[in-house]
Amino acid sequence: MSPSPRARTTARKGTTAAPLPGGRRTVRWATNAALAVVGVSFLLPLLWLVFASLDAEAGHATRVPRQLSLANFAAVLTPELLFVPLFNSFLLAAGTAAVTLLAAVLAAYPLSRHPSRFTRPFMYSVLFGTSLPVTAIMVPVYGLFVQLNFLDSVPATIFFMATTTLPMAIWMTRNFMDSVPREVEEAAWMDGASGMAALRTVVLPLMRRGLGVVFIFVFIQAWGNFFVPFILLLSPSKQPAAVSIFSFFGQHGAIAYGELAAFSILYSLPVLVLYTVMSRGSGHGFAMSGAMKG
Amino acid sequence: MHVPEATPGRLSRARRRHLFRLLPVLPSVLLLGLFLLAPVAWSFYASFTDVALSGKAAREPSWLGLDNYARMVSEPGFPLALWLTVVFVGASAIVGQNALGLALALLMARGNRALARTVGTAVVAAWVLPEIVAAFAAYAYFSRDGTLNQLLGVAGAQGTDWLYAFPMAAVVLANTWRGTAFSMLVYRAALAEVPGEIQEAALMDGAGGWQRLRLITLPMIRNSIASNLMLITLQTLAVFTLVWVMTAGGPAGASTTLPVLAYQEAFKFGDIGYGTAIASVLVLIGMVFGLAYVRLLRGAAR
Incomplete structure (x- = not known):
């Protein structure tokens, strides 16, 4: 399992930070002070979430709880409040990521391996597709879903969410696939494997890190998506955590801040863990190079 | 396609x-x-019809021609929302996220390693959190007895109810907080590609910090700057949840950006025709930036 050449270059260059010449203590001190100030400012709004979740009498104010209590967590750990919405979030996010990855891999293969006169215009159309403001098309998508009787359907919502992330996924997947050398694949062809078999047995295993990045990237986006399921899924039994948290605390939030914070933390944990896994395994540079390279 | x-x-x-x-x-x-x-x-x-959420106009909408677009110009709601969208994108994305992201990336390259990593984690956390959670946290932060007013109280200043008194400032700051991580990651990757030798050569020639930044570093990463500006503009144009949870576009439309206006007209007032007209304008604006972005990358690929 050797890292792709691009990731290796990025990692090597990242470590060669130019050493500061001597006598620049003040600059260095000011730099660190500025960093610390920004870091603290970014943490402050999150501090409230942590404190309030452990405080049975939490309000809007940030304060160290008088008495640490897990009552808020206990209060939200019920099937209809937490487990069903989280399961729905998982269904939506995993379904979206699976559909996106499958479609993106299939599309990326001919685009990467059999370039034709369609390839460039297609890739630029796809890139253009990444720029559509998804919230802007929710009104027409609602109209479309009414026409096709798709409203309140989880599979239809999954396919729509997969489509919105598909352009970025195709773009990233093709870049990752381009970095797998053709020669390894040609050897498989010599052994009589068809194009699809070579893709499955040779190319995909070699780019599994890239595929992991795309999957997690789409999963995180879908897990956190509020607006799409808010418009397209109507039954509370099908709504993901993002929507149920909004409708429940939209009505009861005025009294249950602690529970809101506890729920938020439990709902955020999976994506925080996934993001950590992704960035530890590959580094930001790796993911960014897949997304940004032209 | x-x-x-x-x-x-x-x-x-x-x-x-x-x-x-x-x-x-x-x-x-x-x-x-x-x-x-x-x-x-x-x-x-x-957008050329009067199609509605319910009633007769839902079953058989009639052709209105340009009426919806004429209504946009004549009613105050749309021009205000367009202006607020420009302010929102300009202040929170182009100035806030972009400048802060670049500054952070530069500071992190020079500062203490462990500190840089910790700060990076804090900035990225706001970005990785589900949007609705970030919105709740920002709402609590800016509310009357929230963290911001507590801090001001410690400093001896009198706070206010930010979400009512200055709703745009609150959502702009919240979106800067939420989105800076993206620009920071883009610029960290870009700065890592700038060869150290060039920096050192400039240092030998006696170039100061600002000069090196302006004359060497920034020109070398200008493609990343341009791509980043396009992408964060497009992302910020589409922001709905953050504004909706924090202010719901209020008070009295004072923080209603175009996505919020399209949502309200279509789903609150049931006027899908007018809602899609606003959505179409938003899509067109997105297309302009999207085309510019494609041209930019195509130029870079040649």
Whole structure:
């Protein structure tokens, strides 16, 4: 399992930070002070979430709880409040990521391996597709879903969410696939494997890190998506955590801040863990190079 | 989107094989056509009608011509929302996220390693959190007895109810907080590509910190700057949840950006026709930036 050449270059260059010449203590001190100030400012709004979740009498104010209590967590750990919405979030996010990855891999293969006169215009159309403001098309998508009787359907919502992330996924997947050398694949062809078999047995295993990045990237986006399921899924039994948290605390939030914070933390944990896994395994540079390279 | 089309009649063997090879692209093309292209096309069509959420106009909408667009110009709601969207994108994305992201990336390259990593984690945390959670946290932060006013109280200043008194400032700061991580990551990756030798050579020539930044570093990463500006502009144009949870566009439309206005007109007042007209304008603005972005990357690839 050797890292792709691009990731290796990025990692090597990242470590060669130019050493500061001597006598620049003040600059260095000011730099660190500025960093610390920004870091603290970014943490402050999150501090409230942590404190309030452990405080049975939490309000809007940030304060160290008088008495640490897990009552808020206990209060939200019920099937209809937490487990069903989280399961729905998982269904939506995993379904979206699976559909996106499958479609993106299939599309990326001919685009990467059999370039034709369609390839460039297609890739630029796809890139253009990444720029559509998804919230802007929710009104027409609602109209479309009414026409096709798709409203309140989880599979239809999954396919729509997969489509919105598909352009970025195709773009990233093709870049990752381009970095797998053709020669390894040609050897498989010599052994009589068809194009699809070579893709499955040779190319995909070699780019599994890239595929992991795309999957997690789409999963995180879908897990956190509020607006799409808010418009397209109507039954509370099908709504993901993002929507149920909004409708429940939209009505009861005025009294249950602690529970809101506890729920938020439990709902955020999976994506925080996934993001950590992704960035530890590959580094930001790796993911960014897949997304940004032209 | 390009659909490879077969010409009727006989096809040469090579051509048939070529089309066969393109077959795996088909699922993506179908998805993009049905769920992206069709809604956009329908949006433009519906914006010329009075189609509604319910009632007679829902079953048989009638053609209005340019009435919806004329209404945009004559009613104060739309010009205000357009202006607030420009302010929102300009202040929170182009100035806030972009400048802060670049500054952070530069500071992190020079500062203490462990500190830089910790700060990076804090900045990224706001970005990785689900949008609705970030919105709740920002709402609590800016509310009357929230953290901001507590801090001001410690400093001896009198706070205010930010979400009512200065709703735009609150959502701009919240979106800067939420989105800076993206710019920071883009610029960290870009700065890592700037060869150290060039920096050192400039240092030998006696260039100061600002001079090196302005004359060497920034020009070398200008493609990343341009791409980043396009991408964060497009992302910020589409922000809905953050504004909706924090202020719901209020008070009295004082923080209603275009996505919020389109939502309200379509779903609160049931006027899908007018809602799609606003959505169409938003899509057009997105398309302009999208085209600019494609041209930019195409130029860089050559």
